[in-house]
Amino acid sequence: MPEDHHEDIEGLKARARRIRRHIVAATTAAGSGHPSSSLSLVEIVTVLFFGGVLRYDPDDPHDLDRDRFILSKGHAAPGLYAVLAEAGYFPVEQLTDLRKLGSPLEGHPNMCRLPGVEASTGSLGQGPSIAIGHALAIRLDGRDARVYVLVGDGESEEGQVWEAAMYAGNHGLDNLTLIVDRNGYQQTDAVDKIQPLDPLDDKFRAFGFETKVIDGHSLEEVSAALDWARGVTGKPQAIIARTIKGKGVALLEAKQGGWHGKPIPPDEESKALEEIGAAS
Amino acid sequence: MSFGLSHIDLEEGTATRQAFGDALVAAGTDERIVVVDGDVNNSTFTNGFMERYPERFFNAGIAESNMVGIGAGLAAAGKIPVVASFSTFLMSNAFDQIRMSVAFPNLNVKLVGTHAGISIGEDGPSQMAIEDIALACSLPGFTVIVPADAASTTAATRAMLEREGPTFLRCGRPKVPVIYRDGDDFQLGRSNQLREGADVTIIANGIMVAMALDAAAALAKEGVEARVVDMHTVKPIDTSAIESAGNETRGIVVAEEHLAYGGLGATVSMVASEKRPVRMAFVNLGDVYATSGKPDELLVQYGLTPAAIVDAVRRVLKD
Numbered sequence: 001m002p003e004d005h006h007e008d009i010e011g012l013k014a015r016a017r018r019i020r021r022h023i024v025a026a027t028t029a030a031g032s033g034h035p036s037s038s039l040s041l042v043e044i045v046t047v048l049f050f051g052g053v054l055r056y057d058p059d060d061p062h063d064l065d066r067d068r069f070i071l072s073k074g075h076a077a078p079g080l081y082a083v084l085a086e087a088g089y090f091p092v093e094q095l096t097d098l099r100k101l102g103s104p105l106e107g108h109p110n111m112c113r114l115p116g117v118e119a120s121t122g123s124l125g126q127g128p129s130i131a132i133g134h135a136l137a138i139r140l141d142g143r144d145a146r147v148y149v150l151v152g153d154g155e156s157e158e159g160q161v162w163e164a165a166m167y168a169g170n171h172g173l174d175n176l177t178l179i180v181d182r183n184g185y186q187q188t189d190a191v192d193k194i195q196p197l198d199p200l201d202d203k204f205r206a207f208g209f210e211t212k213v214i215d216g217h218s219l220e221e222v223s224a225a226l227d228w229a230r231g232v233t234g235k236p237q238a239i240i241a242r243t244i245k246g247k248g249v250a251l252l253e254a255k256q257g258g259w260h261g262k263p264i265p266p267d268e269e270s271k272a273l274e275e276i277g278a279a280s
Numbered sequence: 281m282s283f284g285l286s287h288i289d290l291e292e293g294t295a296t297r298q299a300f301g302d303a304l305v306a307a308g309t310d311e312r313i314v315v316v317d318g319d320v321n322n323s324t325f326t327n328g329f330m331e332r333y334p335e336r337f338f339n340a341g342i343a344e345s346n347m348v349g350i351g352a353g354l355a356a357a358g359k360i361p362v363v364a365s366f367s368t369f370l371m372s373n374a375f376d377q378i379r380m381s382v383a384f385p386n387l388n389v390k391l392v393g394t395h396a397g398i399s400i401g402e403d404g405p406s407q408m409a410i411e412d413i414a415l416a417c418s419l420p421g422f423t424v425i426v427p428a429d430a431a432s433t434t435a436a437t438r439a440m441l442e443r444e445g446p447t448f449l450r451c452g453r454p455k456v457p458v459i460y461r462d463g464d465d466f467q468l469g470r471s472n473q474l475r476e477g478a479d480v481t482i483i484a485n486g487i488m489v490a491m492a493l494d495a496a497a498a499l500a501k502e503g504v505e506a507r508v509v510d511m512h513t514v515k516p517i518d519t520s521a522i523e524s525a526g527n528e529t530r531g532i533v534v535a536e537e538h539l540a541y542g543g544l545g546a547t548v549s550m551v552a553s554e555k556r557p558v559r560m561a562f563v564n565l566g567d568v569y570a571t572s573g574k575p576d577e578l579l580v581q582y583g584l585t586p587a588a589i590v591d592a593v594r595r596v597l598k599d
Contacts, residue, residue, distance in 0.1 A: 064358060111356075111385050119356070123380040129346045130381055133353015133361070136338060140314070140359075160377070163346035 002066040002145075005087070006052035012219050015086060016046045020248045020276045022082035022095050027263040030099040033107065036246035036259045038079030040183040040216070041150060044241055045069075045083040047222040048148060053230075055145070058088040061115040067145050068134050070119045072127020073152035073181065074108040075261070080117065081105050089116035125158025127151060128178060132168055135176040146230065150179045154186030157195045162207070168236040169208020176236040177229040178209070181216065183245040187260045204238035216241025248276050281399070281454050281575050283490055284585040287497035290457035290490055297394040297451040299430035301325025303437035304362060308333050312358065313441065316351050318344050318365035324394045324451075326364050344374040351389045352381035360388060360441060367393025367409030367450055375415055382446050383419040390440055391416075394451040396426075397537035398565065398582055399487055401453075401575040409450075410565055414542025416448035417515045423447040423468060424515040426536075426544070428489035429459040432512060435466035443468060450486065452537075454575055457490040459510070471518040477505035480593050481525035481532045483548055485511050488535035488563070488584065495589035506593060514544050519551050526556025531596030535563040535589050561592035 007015065019042050027033035048054050054067045071080045078098060085092040097103035104113035108122030119130045131149035138145045151161060168176050180200065184191055191197060201211040210232045214221040222241065229237040245259070246252025249272045252259050264272050305328040307313055314336045321327040321339065330337040340347035344365060351363035363370070370393045371378070382389045396409040416424045423445060427433040433451060440447045459474070466472070474489070475496050484492040489510045496506040507529055509521055525532050532552060534545040545562040552558060563584065570582055579585055 119352075120380065120385040123376055125345075126349050126377060126381050129349020129377070130353040130356065132346070133350040133355070134357045135353075136350065137314075137354050137357030137359050140335065160345040160349065163343035164349065167340065167343070167346055167350070 002055040002057045002063050004052045004055045005050050007050045009219060012046055012050055014280050015050050016042050016219070017277045018086060018279050019046060019079065019082040021273055021279055022085065022092065023078045024249065024264055024269060024272050024276065026078050026081065026095045026098040028266055028269045029096040031263060032099060033078055033263055034075040034261050035078060035263055036252045037073065037152070038076040039247045039249060039252065040243035040245050041076055041079050041181045042247065043217050043219050043222050044150065044179055044181065045079060047219060047226060049083050049087050051219070051223045051226070053226045054148070056087065058116065061089065064141065065143055065145055068118045068131070068147045070127045070131050070147065070149040071109060072121055072149055073124065073155050074121030077107065077109050080109055084116040087116070090114070124155040125160040128161055128164035128168070131176055132164055132173060135173045138175055146175045146177065148177045148179065150181060153180055153182045153184065153191050153197055156180065156197055156200070165204060165207040165209065172234050173236045174233050177239065178236065179239045179241055181243055182240050183243045185245045185256050185260070189257055201238065201240050208235060209238040210235045211238045211240065213240040213242065216243035217247055250275055283457065283487060284576070284579060284587065285457065285490060285494045287494050287586070290459065292455050293430045293458040295453060295455050296427055296430060296433040297325050297453065299433035300392060300437050300449065300451050301328045303434040304329045305332050307438065307441050310360070312360045314338065314354055314359045314361050316340050316347050316354070316361055316363045318342060318347050318369060320365055323366070324364040324392065344369050345377045348374040348377035349381050352385070352387050355387040355389045360390065362390045362392055364392040364394065366407060367396040367412045368407060371409060371412040371415045371448070379419060383421060386421050387446060388444055390447050390449065392449045392451065395453045396450045397452055397486065398570040398578045399452055399454050399537065399575045401578060402572050404572040405569040408570060410539050412450060413514055413538045413544065417542060417547065421446055422515060423513065425468065425513050426450045426485040427512050428486055428510055429456050431458070431460035431462050431464060432466055434462065436512065439466065439468045452487060456487055459489060469513045469516045469518060471512065471521045472510040473507060473521070474510055475506065475508040477507035478528065479505045479530055480596055481507040481509060481529045482535060482589060482593070483509045483511050483525065483532060483544070484535040485514065485544055486537050488537060491584070491586045492535055492589055494586035495593065498586060498590055499593060504593065504597065511544060511548070514547055517547050517551060519555060522548055522551045523555040526552055526558045531559035533561050533563065533589060533592040533596055537584055538564055540564050540566050559596045561595045563588045563592050
């Protein structure tokens, strides 16, 4: 049976540290990948998987009563893999096989190869539509499962995100929660310089969502927002989580706009892990 | 429409899109089947299903990318989604969603494109899917079906829903001649030989099957015996029928309502060149977009006629 997994605040902090360490170690071992885009979503996935939100069972990943978490910004795969390993879908030792030939931990998530991955993503903008399909099936079957989809702010430039938002809003899909990892940067520069999105919460409200803007690195705020989302009826919910690209590693935080799709060099790894803090 | 038929007398049947819509209603007793349509349900004929099973019908509006993604999510959640629109808006507009959200994860989504080809007529080239077979065949794991008439579309719809895996079914707008009776043998991936002949083989699908039969009747009057094969499944293609054609006849003509590149002709050539190279000729739309016009006028204008098939046979048999 899918169940929620509720850890106290100290437990959540330790999980977040471990997830950050996994992200750094896996991408540095791989020699490529997107650590900065993964580090911004750590508190969000930590609360989803360990803060009593998602009901899941790693031994039965296809149970139709499970809640779903869809990572639409597929390049943050190292963050997804880290939380799935922590949750028990596969051994944490496998994380450093990231991007290696033969490993199911591909550069972007492949749902056919790794349990717990709900959607194959990496071509941006597609996760919210897939999430709607799940939400409609759940509603049709009369189940009380919920669907959470995490999109990037740069990703929100894709038209399909807004096709999906229009549909979810117009059909009152209250079992759907969309979370924006608003880290402010895309590949070449700040989102505000490329294609400003503000007022992003107003945009989602105009499309029929209930919205909240939070500090995406506050475990308490993320937890409160996800509690709030579960209480909303008749409308989908959008949580705009303000985050920092590369959060937790000084080297990346200092160069936010200029650090996309690059691992931390091996000679900087131990310093990064030290900044993140001990695993337990 | 006459489809240029003058040597055989085939009764006019219903359109393949209508047969698909009717078969879908009949299949709807399976509660796993759901339909997502791009607000053209009175054209794709999914409206029969909508009226019968409104709770399992979703109108995605004019937003094909989202429509395909919703279908993918429904399939991942255990449903059997039929995602329908005009073939060009489905396959061309939403191609990356089909690639990324359906083909790559190998989800059990049934894509149905109607109004394919130039036989839609007056609405013109923006509405004509003539690249759709190439796009669908390029996707790993996809089954691609182009039925010739109503009865085979009914059988194809049933087979598509029973078979697990991503599928593209291509239907047309006009009423088409009757070639099969209900209950005739139809298996995905196995072509149907409709006429025996030892001189040449004509491989066709969709509306070109009736024309191939007409061309074969015309050729018989000249003493040329043409085998006619309905290659309704373009992928996976019936390689043994192509090999037999190569071994048992002097050449192959491939006729289809599609551009030259990436369609049935390209696929048959690939198989024939490896298994049994023979002389070949092709009847298709070449490398151009069509225009507006009456369907029969367009078929003549763009060379999709029984006479064009006869000419292609002569090219193949020329010493």
